[in-house]
Amino acid sequence: MPEHPSGIQGGAGDVVLMVGTTKGAFLLRTDPSRQGWVMDGPHFPGEEVFALSLDQRGGRTTLWAAPGNPFFGGSLRRSDDLGATWSAGEDLPIRFPEESGLSLKRIWQIQPGRTSEPDRIFLGVEPSCLFESHDDGNSWSPVEGFMNHPHRPRWEPGAGGLCLHTIVPHVSDPARMLVAFSTGGVYGTEDGGVTWSPRNRGVRAEFLPDKHPEFGQCVHKVVNHPDEPDRLYLQNHWGLYRSDDWAGSWRDIANGVPSDFGFGMAVHPGDPDTVYIVPLEADTFRCTPEAKLRVYRTRNGGDSWEPLTRGLPQKDAYETVLRDGLCTDTADPAGVYFGTRSGKLYASRDAGDSWSLVREGLPPVVCVEAAVLA
Amino acid sequence: MSVSVVLPDQLRGLVPDGSNVCLPGDPGTVREALETLRRHHLEVYHRIVTEQGEVRPHVNLFVGRENIRWHEGLETRLPEGAELVVLPAVSGG
Numbered sequence: 001m002p003e004h005p006s007g008i009q010g011g012a013g014d015v016v017l018m019v020g021t022t023k024g025a026f027l028l029r030t031d032p033s034r035q036g037w038v039m040d041g042p043h044f045p046g047e048e049v050f051a052l053s054l055d056q057r058g059g060r061t062t063l064w065a066a067p068g069n070p071f072f073g074g075s076l077r078r079s080d081d082l083g084a085t086w087s088a089g090e091d092l093p094i095r096f097p098e099e100s101g102l103s104l105k106r107i108w109q110i111q112p113g114r115t116s117e118p119d120r121i122f123l124g125v126e127p128s129c130l131f132e133s134h135d136d137g138n139s140w141s142p143v144e145g146f147m148n149h150p151h152r153p154r155w156e157p158g159a160g161g162l163c164l165h166t167i168v169p170h171v172s173d174p175a176r177m178l179v180a181f182s183t184g185g186v187y188g189t190e191d192g193g194v195t196w197s198p199r200n201r202g203v204r205a206e207f208l209p210d211k212h213p214e215f216g217q218c219v220h221k222v223v224n225h226p227d228e229p230d231r232l233y234l235q236n237h238w239g240l241y242r243s244d245d246w247a248g249s250w251r252d253i254a255n256g257v258p259s260d261f262g263f264g265m266a267v268h269p270g271d272p273d274t275v276y277i278v279p280l281e282a283d284t285f286r287c288t289p290e291a292k293l294r295v296y297r298t299r300n301g302g303d304s305w306e307p308l309t310r311g312l313p314q315k316d317a318y319e320t321v322l323r324d325g326l327c328t329d330t331a332d333p334a335g336v337y338f339g340t341r342s343g344k345l346y347a348s349r350d351a352g353d354s355w356s357l358v359r360e361g362l363p364p365v366v367c368v369e370a371a372v373l374a
Numbered sequence: 375m376s377v378s379v380v381l382p383d384q385l386r387g388l389v390p391d392g393s394n395v396c397l398p399g400d401p402g403t404v405r406e407a408l409e410t411l412r413r414h415h416l417e418v419y420h421r422i423v424t425e426q427g428e429v430r431p432h433v434n435l436f437v438g439r440e441n442i443r444w445h446e447g448l449e450t451r452l453p454e455g456a457e458l459v460v461l462p463a464v465s466g467g
Binding site for chain 1: 383384385416417420421422424425426427430432433462463
């Protein structure tokens with residue numbers, strides 16, 4: 001077994017990368033120049049870590065991780081010293097009520113709530129459900145309106161399981177939130193989670209006889225920008241979309257990409273018009289098209305996309321970036337990061353114009369999160 | 375002698391000394407042993423047992439050398455001083 005990791009020591013302005021893999025989590029830190037990275041890990045060696053998050057609301061620095069095991073289920077851990085020590089909350093483990101008939105398999109997403117609600121945190125889990133905490137993660141409960149949704153018997157698992165992988169709280173309206181899960185699609189609430197309705201108008205379900213059902217789409221990721229909260233971008237299981245009315249309707253924006261299949265999606269921290277994706281060839285061949293590792297960027301809200309290749313291999317690169325494997329930081333110029341199933345970690349410190357290989361030889365990367373320390 | 379639960383490596387980090395768990399109270403069946411485990415090591419219990427009280431599908435419990443699935447399941451008797459061995463299904467990767 002590896003030596004016990006000691007965590008990362010960082011100061012204000014340092015950038016932290018949190019990398020979840022199928023064999024543990026790794027933490028990387030760099031100074032504001034972002035030119036060299038120090039790595040610490042693996043944390044939770046041997047366990048899969050599909051979700052990581054750094055919560056800096058309300059003056060705290062809490063690192064959340066969701067280590068798990070396909071046989072023994074998922075768990076949640078927190079660290080208030082950047083990974084030097086980890087602990088469980090007071091009311092763990094996370095679990096469904098017995099009468100629900102549901103059993104937790106994996107935690108897919110850890111989403112801190114709005115800045116105005118610093119003790120509120122959300123979890124997206126498999127089987128698809130939303131959990132929430134109102135006390136900084138000390139106790140958790142499923143959102144009953146979603147858990148007991150009448151559509152649940154008709155939701156079908158995708159290749160990754162029936163997973164709720166995306167949580168988008170509205171930045172200013174606490175009653176509004178969107179979630180996305182595979183398969184089921186996008187659902188939204190306007191009443192703080194009491195009721196939920198599908199928000200998939202215009203999104204294809206290529207794998208179903210009815211290509212435009214009310215729900216059942218296999219949405220892979222949804223992102224937005226706090227300055228334009230009602231504008232959303234969606235990477236679908238076939239399809240790239242944009243909504244300008246908080247998921248009331250979607251329109252195709254796959255303008256000039258080699259494939260509209262893919263998983264990861266990230267928005268530029270300072271520009272709601274700039275979005276990043278990593279197209280994959282097809283659902284039957286989930287590798288980068290033409291064996292070229294290319295991030296695609298739009299700077300006009302999806303009207304056109306440009307390939308970003310400088311520093312990325314353009315030959316024999318059969319790579320896969322998963323739904324949480326692509327992210328941005330909040331520095332200026334923006335940092336963009338992604339990890340691959342082949343264990344490579346790439347970074348750009350110029351908003352995607354050029355890239356460098358940060359690490360290789362990691363276990364398969366399933367999530368990458370970045371944060372600038374306050 | 376009390377019943378002990380032998381944990382796999384994946385769960386040993388969840389108990390204070392990282393070793394096996396000695397159960398108080400001389401539980402007479404696997405079900406009683408798991409109930410005792412739930413009271414004393416809640417997270418370990420939930421990593422073995424689903425919310426519906428069933429052993430997780432890919433987790434096997436052995437009393438001595440015998441898999442309880444091929445005996446009386448959760449009602450399998452525990453002799454005095456028995457070891458209840460928790461093993462995940464073997465897989466690659």
